[in-house]
Amino acid sequence: MIVVHDKPVTLIGGAEVSKKMLDRAQSFGPCVVAADGGADAALYNGVMPDAVIGDFDSLTDWARGQIPRAALHPIPEQETTDFDKCLRNIAAPLVVGVGFSGNRLDHQLSAYNTLVRHPHRPCVLLGVEELVFLCPPSIRLDLKTGCPVSLFPMGAVEGVSDGLQFPIDGLNFAPDGRVGTSNTALGPVDISVTSPKMLVILPQESFEQAVQALLSARSWWPAP
DSSP states (O other), X not given: OOEEOSSOEEEEOSSOOOHHHHHHHHTTOOEEEEETTHHHHHHHTTOOOSEEEEOOSSOOHHHHHHSOGGGEEEOOOSSSOHHHHHHTTEESSOEEEESSSSSOHHHHHHHHHHHHHOTTSOEEXXXXXXXXXXXXXXXXXXXXXXXXXXXXXXXXXXXXXXXXXXXXXXXXXXXXXXXXXXEEEEEEEEEEESSTTEEEEEEGGGHHHHHHHHHHOSOOOOXX
């Protein structure tokens, strides 16, 4: 394990990252890890990463020259993405990822795949418009009435809910079958699911509530 922390950790990717977005993430996770070229984004925003993890194929020479050698952790294998390399090497109550959505759809989909393949690593990805996280076994979200809530299955999964305009009780979700997009919160929402396959998508305005809910979740998916 490269990074071990008792508080949330901010992880920066190579897609769009604004200073405002980074400040929001760091309000919960002051320790900053960069995924390869995300180190450039960190430095451009005045943040020195505590660690840089990846295959270093997009880390610029300029950024490499600014960062202490002890903070550079190259993992040369090409079988996994830099996000995967980071997530599996960070032990923290929550990883807050910025810079993992917006630039390329294939990279974005790959990040969602990584969330599902590492369900025991709590992580929320904050984007410009929305945020995404893998639903834990049970979660309570303190949402406002009318807040959009989308549930997208990455595999076969069932669940129950309270506080959604369209309850999910008794439904069988699958990526090639029923999905749960375009739902709406009637107020605080409780969701429980049967397996680590359901992505929760909320407006970025709900970031603080989502982080608090993930940190308060009573259980998470066990390590394989």
